[in-house]
Amino acid sequence: MSSISSEVTSESQSVTRQDIAQAYQQIEACQFLPALASLMQLLTRDMHNAQIWLLVGLVYTRMSDWAPAINALQTAQELSPQDNQVKQLLALALFSTGRQQQACDLIDKVAKAGHEGPQWLLRAYIHAHANRDPMKALQVARDWGRRFADPLTRNAKPLRVVDRNARKKLKIGYVTADFREHSVAFFLQPVLAHHDHDNVEVHVYCNNRWDYVTAQMRKLVSHWHDVQELSDEEMCSQIRAEGIDVLVDLSGFTQGHRLCVFACRAAPVQVTWLGYMHTLGMKAMDYRLVDGSIAPPSHAPYYSETLFYLRSIASYAPPAYAPLCEEPPMLRNGYPTLVSLNNSAKVTDEMLRIWARILHAREDARLIIMVKEENADAAQAHMQPRVEAAGMPLDRVSVLHQQPLNQFMEMGHIGDIALDTSPISGGTTTLHALWMGMSIVCLQAERGVDASTARTLQGLRRGGQLAFGGEVADDADCYVQAALDLMADPQRLLLQRQSSREYMRNSMLMDYGARTAELEKAYRLMWLNYLHGDRRARSVTSDVALHMAGLEHAA
Numbered sequence: 434m435s436s437i438s439s440e441v442t443s444e445s446q447s448v449t450r451q452d453i454a455q456a457y458q459q460i461e462a463c464q465f466l467p468a469l470a471s472l473m474q475l476l477t478r479d480m481h482n483a484q485i486w487l488l489v490g491l492v493y494t495r496m497s498d499w500a501p502a503i504n505a506l507q508t509a510q511e512l513s514p515q516d517n518q519v520k521q522l523l524a525l526a527l528f529s530t531g532r533q534q535q536a537c538d539l540i541d542k543v544a545k546a547g548h549e550g551p552q553w554l555l556r557a558y559i560h561a562h563a564n565r566d567p568m569k570a571l572q573v574a575r576d577w578g579r580r581f582a583d584p585l586t587r588n589a590k591p592l593r594v595v596d597r598n599a600r601k602k603l604k605i606g607y608v609t610a611d612f613r614e615h616s617v618a619f620f621l622q623p624v625l626a627h628h629d630h631d632n633v634e635v636h637v638y639c640n641n642r643w644d645y646v647t648a649q650m651r652k653l654v655s656h657w658h659d660v661q662e663l664s665d666e667e668m669c670s671q672i673r674a675e676g677i678d679v680l681v682d683l684s685g686f687t688q689g690h691r692l693c694v695f696a697c698r699a700a701p702v703q704v705t706w707l708g709y710m711h712t713l714g715m716k717a718m719d720y721r722l723v724d725g726s727i728a729p730p731s732h733a734p735y736y737s738e739t740l741f742y743l744r745s746i747a748s749y750a751p752p753a754y755a756p757l758c759e760e761p762p763m764l765r766n767g768y769p770t771l772v773s774l775n776n777s778a779k780v781t782d783e784m785l786r787i788w789a790r791i792l793h794a795r796e797d798a799r800l801i802i803m804v805k806e807e808n809a810d811a812a813q814a815h816m817q818p819r820v821e822a823a824g825m826p827l828d829r830v831s832v833l834h835q836q837p838l839n840q841f842m843e844m845g846h847i848g849d850i851a852l853d854t855s856p857i858s859g860g861t862t863t864l865h866a867l868w869m870g871m872s873i874v875c876l877q878a879e880r881g882v883d884a885s886t887a888r889t890l891q892g893l894r895r896g897g898q899l900a901f902g903g904e905v906a907d908d909a910d911c912y913v914q915a916a917l918d919l920m921a922d923p924q925r926l927l928l929q930r931q932s933s934r935e936y937m938r939n940s941m942l943m944d945y946g947a948r949t950a951e952l953e954k955a956y957r958l959m960w961l962n963y964l965h966g967d968r969r970a971r972s973v974t975s976d977v978a979l980h981m982a983g984l985e986h987a988a
Contacts, residue, residue, distance in 0.1 A: 452475055453475070453485065453488065456471045456472050456475065457488060460491055460492055460495065463495070465492050468488075468492050469489070469492050469493075472485055472489050472492065473489075483509045483513035483519070484509075486506070486508045486509035487505075487506070487509045487513075487518060489501075489509075490503075490506035490519070490522055490526070491522060493505060494522055496807060496811075497529070497805040497806050497807055497835070498806055498807070499526050499529055499530045499806065499815050500815050501811075501814075502522075506519055506522055506526060517546055517552065520539055520540075520542065521551070521552050523539060524543060524559065525555060527539065528563065528778055529778045529805065530777065530778070531777065531778060531779070531780050531781040531782060531784075531819070532782075533562070533563035533781060534563070536563065537559055537560055540552070540555055540556045541556065543556070544556040548580075550577070550580070550581040553576060553577040553580055553581065554581075556573055556576070556577070557573045557576065557577045557711075558687075560573040561573070561574065561686075561711035561712075562711070562778075563856070563857075565856055565878075565879075565880075567732070567735035567879075567880055568734075568735065570711055570735070571714065571735055571737065574712050574715075577715075578713065578714035581693075582692060582693070582695075582715035582716070582717065583716050583717075585696035585697050586696050586697070586698060586716055586717040589696075592673065592698050592700075592701060594701050595676070596676065599960070599961055599981050599984050602631070602634055603632070603633050603679060603953075603956055603957065603960055604636065604676055604678045604679075605634070605635050605636065605677070605679050605681065606636040606638055606672060606679070606680045606681065606700065607635070607637050607681050608682050608683060608684070608691050608694065609638070609639065609640065609641070609683040609689075610639075610640040610641040610689020610690065611641060611683060611684060611689070611708060612639055612647050612650045613641050613642070613643070613644045614646045616861035617708050618646050619750050619752070619864075620707055620747040620748055620749060620750070621650070622650060622750050623749075623750045623945040623948070623949070624748060624945075624948070624949050624952060625637075625650060625653040626945070627946050627949035627950075628949055629949075629950070630655075632953055634655075635654055635655065635656065636675065637651075637657050637658065638658050638668065638672070638691070639657065639659050639660065639661075641661070658671070660691070665691065665693040665697065666697070669697040669699045677700045678700060678701060678956075679702040679704065679959060679960060680695065680700035680703050680704070681704050681706055682695055682703070682704070682705040682708070683705075683706060683707055683708040685708050685711070685713060686709050686711075687708055692713065692715065692718075695715070695717050695718055696717045697717075698717055701960075702719055702960060702963050703718050703720070704718070704722060704738075705718050705722075705738060706721070706722040707722075707747060710727065710860075710882040710885075711882060712736040712738060713738065714737045716737070718737070719738065719739060719959070719968075720741045720959060721739070721740055721741065722741055722743055723740050723741070723743070723746055723881075724743050724744065724746040725742060726746075726881055726888040726891065726892055727746055727881035727882060727888060728740055732880065732881075735880070739968050739971060740971065741955055741958075741959065741972065742973065743948075743951055743955060744951060745892070745942060745948060747942070747948070748942060748943065748944075749943060750945075751864070751865070751868045752838055752839075752842050752865070754838075754839045755842040755868055755869065756842070756843060756846070757870055757934065758845045758869070758870065758930070759930055760930060761849045761927055762846065762847055763849045763920075763926070764923060764927070767797075768797040768799060769795070769797070769798050769799070769849045770798070770801065770847060770850075771791065771799065771848065771849070771850050771851075771916065771920075772801045772802075772844060772847070772848030772851055773788070773801070773802045773803060773851070774803050774841075774851055774859070774866060775853065775854045775858075775862050776805055776862075777804035777806070777815065777816070778857070779858075779859070780854055781854070781855075782819060785822075785823035788825070789823045789824045789825045790909075790913045791852075791913050791916045791917065792826055792830070793824075793826070794913065795916075795917055798829065798920060799831070800830045800852075801830075801831045801833055801848060802816055802820070802830065802831070802832050802833065803833045803835070803844075804832060805835050806834050808834055811834065812833065813832050841865070842865065842868075842869065844871075845866075845869030845871055848871055849871065849872075849919075849920070849926055850871060850873070850903070850919050850920065851863075851871045851872070851873045851874070851903075853873055853875035855878065855883070856878065856883050858875060858885040859873075859875075859885060859886045863885065863889050864937075867889075867933055868933065870929055870930035870931075871903075872903035872904075872919050872925070873890065873903035873904075874903055874912060875887050875903070875905055876906050876907075876908075877906065877907050887905045889902075890902040890905055892940075892941070893936065893937070893942075901929070902929070903915075903919065903929075904919065951973050954977060955973050958973070958975050958980065961977070962980075965983070965984065
């Protein structure tokens, strides 16, 4: 939305361009309540100004307060039907409230009517999450790549690599906007702590505001670069000057990404990992780090990147504060409590109807739905009409607004069973729920990214405990029955509480040394591929020594 301030042209006799620009500056400074007050004052002077209503919608969107955001944006659309910025933001708001098909239809119209990169990128993001056809997801990602990323790659200055030594200490650069209290940090913190500094020199290019997590991660990195104020050209030049060998994107299409830096070919090897699990559709991204459960080799045609296989896609570091409730709450309450912990964008109307079936079949069960809104009134305004429309028993359903991490990690003291969502599955939330000792009910799907929870449970069960974690259902009927079966088996829920943390600690996910060594091997093999001029190694099972010997023989 950074283009709004430069396109504020509509004025009336009572509201000036400067008035609107000042309100926009407050929004950009994250001064949301003062900005809202300013905008409401402007509306008393001109109720028919579409730009003011657009900014009201933007404020509410930034606050994740979706009901008033949608109302404001629909008003702006009525006043200015051809404004693509309004439609773009409205598509995001619709997607964020589970109305995925409406969001897809609207963003398609916006993108095809406009020529701005953010519109096409948002289109790719929404379709990747809402559309179950992986080839469609690839197509819309390539639509963005062909128009905006690939031309930068064609016009980029040639990259000159001076040190082509196969055995040298590799310079690894991580590019992220999420080294903060964010999902990515739970996976990267153990990696930064366990890198072998005799083998790699680690650089971080941080594109986010600092918080306490940023400060913790900063202590683990010798070469830290804050790049928020750098243009893409400046950042690319800096990375090239520092001689980064392998540059790792951790954001994908999410907020704060720097994909144009990758498009300009900032490093000889460029790889995307973790922050965004769908394809990016751009030619300059060489690899995507995956494992066989998330993207089996048969799924390679769904990605524009070359898939490079790890044994496990990630490490997991649970939050420092996570008190364990050792018994299922239903044993003291006398009734079971189901919880939905996933982002509210993942809670579709179809999912709500499935949950309604569970509640009607088990008449003492309660359900807590946690949503993204930051205050209780906004959460209720968003979810209450949808809960009613799904036919849920209103006296047994509670809507909870977004909680700070410490309070979130206490949900195991309230909930017995976590209900996963589909078609967008849980990721970090799933691991947090398991760490809290909760069992999970989830749906199977073809793509690993659509069945992240199912793949997590299946991966953890390879250790032999087939009942660990909950149930993976093949369809909606099986999902309902799985939830009912778990609620009827408090002893199984108790065993999950008693064993979950030890089981996870002994899993691949928390073997930090092995996961980081495997990652460094992947980077080495990618570097050797670059020196070979091909991509012959595509898995950490490849033999590094053999590839080095091949290079030395050729020399």
